[in-house]
Amino acid sequence: MGKLDNKIVLITGSSRGLGRAIAVKLASEGARIAINYNKDRRSAEELREKLKGSEIFQADVSSHNSVKAMVNEIHRKMGTIDILVNNAGILSTFSWDDFDDEKVKKIFDINLMGAIYTTKECIEDLRKQHGIIINMASNAGVGTAAKNTTFYSITKAGIVMLTKRLAFDLMDDHVRVNAIAPGWIESDMTIGNKSEDEIGKLRESFRARTELNMTGKPENIGDAALFLASSESEYMNGQVLVIDGGRIDNLTHSL
Numbered sequence: 001m002g003k004l005d006n007k008i009v010l011i012t013g014s015s016r017g018l019g020r021a022i023a024v025k026l027a028s029e030g031a032r033i034a035i036n037y038n039k040d041r042r043s044a045e046e047l048r049e050k051l052k053g054s055e056i057f058q059a060d061v062s063s064h065n066s067v068k069a070m071v072n073e074i075h076r077k078m079g080t081i082d083i084l085v086n087n088a089g090i091l092s093t094f095s096w097d098d099f100d101d102e103k104v105k106k107i108f109d110i111n112l113m114g115a116i117y118t119t120k121e122c123i124e125d126l127r128k129q130h131g132i133i134i135n136m137a138s139n140a141g142v143g144t145a146a147k148n149t150t151f152y153s154i155t156k157a158g159i160v161m162l163t164k165r166l167a168f169d170l171m172d173d174h175v176r177v178n179a180i181a182p183g184w185i186e187s188d189m190t191i192g193n194k195s196e197d198e199i200g201k202l203r204e205s206f207r208a209r210t211e212l213n214m215t216g217k218p219e220n221i222g223d224a225a226l227f228l229a230s231s232e233s234e235y236m237n238g239q240v241l242v243i244d245g246g247r248i249d250n251l252t253h254s255l
C-alpha cells in the first residue's frame, strides 16, 4: 500500500524540473497525477507514459480562464482534486536599471497570480476532500535573495504569505497548507541553455555557498513534497520548509 493511494494530485508545471520530480515521487506512493504543462507537451507526454493513472493538461497558469478550463477537464477525466502543488514558475533576473513593465508583469502573473488562480479553482475540491496545498516558494523569498532577483524574490515572498494566510483561512475546512523553499537546484531554470563550462562554474559557486558543500537535485524537493503531501506532516500547517543545503550567502552574489 502506498502513502497516497488513489489521491488525485494536480501539480502545475510538472512537465520538467522540480514539478516533474514531485510527480514521480508522489506517483511512486500511489497518487494519480494531473500533469500540467504550458508549452512543453512532449515532456508532459513522456511523463504520462511513465506514471500509471496520470493525465496531462495544458494551461497557462497566468490566465484565470485557462486554469478554470484545466480544472474542469481534470474533473471530467480524473475526478475531485485531493492535493494541489502550486509549482509552476519562471525566473527572470534584471536590475532596477533594466526595469521593464512587461517583464515585471509576466513574473508576477505566472509566479504569484498563477498560484492564486489555481488555488481559487481547486478550493472547493480541497474543502470537500480535507485536502492539502503545497506551494513552491524559494529561499529567495525568505531572506537570501540574490542580486538582480528583486522581482522574482518579491513573488516568492508573496507565496510565503499566501501559504500562511491560506493555512489560516482554510483551517476550519481541515485543509493543510505548507510551502517548500528550495535553494539552488539543477533544472532548466538554473542551468538550461548554458554550456558545460558555465554549468561547472555555477555548480562550484553554489556548492561553496552551502554548509553541506553540495548542490541540490530535483529529487530532494520530491522527497520534501511527499512528506508534506502525506500524513507524516499531519502536525504541520502554514510553514515553509527550506531545503537549501544550509545556505551561507550574502546579498552581493548574483545568480
Ligand code: NAP
Pocket (backbone or CB within 6 Å): 012, 013, 014, 015, 016, 017, 018, 019, 036, 037, 038, 039, 040, 041, 059, 060, 061, 062, 087, 088, 089, 090, 091, 110, 136, 137, 138, 139, 181, 182, 183, 184, 185, 186, 187, 188, 189, 190
Ligand atoms: P523549470 O525547470 O524551468 O520548469 C518550470 C515548469 O513550470 C515547467 O514545467 C513549465 O512548463 C512550467 N511553467 C512555466 N510557465 C508556466 C505557465 N505560464 N503556466 C503553466 N506552467 C508553466 O523550473 P524549476 O526549476 O523546475 O522550478 C519549479 C518551481 O520551483 C518554480 O516555481 C521555481 O521558482 C521554484 N524554484 C526553483 C529553484 C531552482 O533552483 N530550480 C529554486 C527555488 C525555487 P512548460 O515546460 O510546459 O513550459
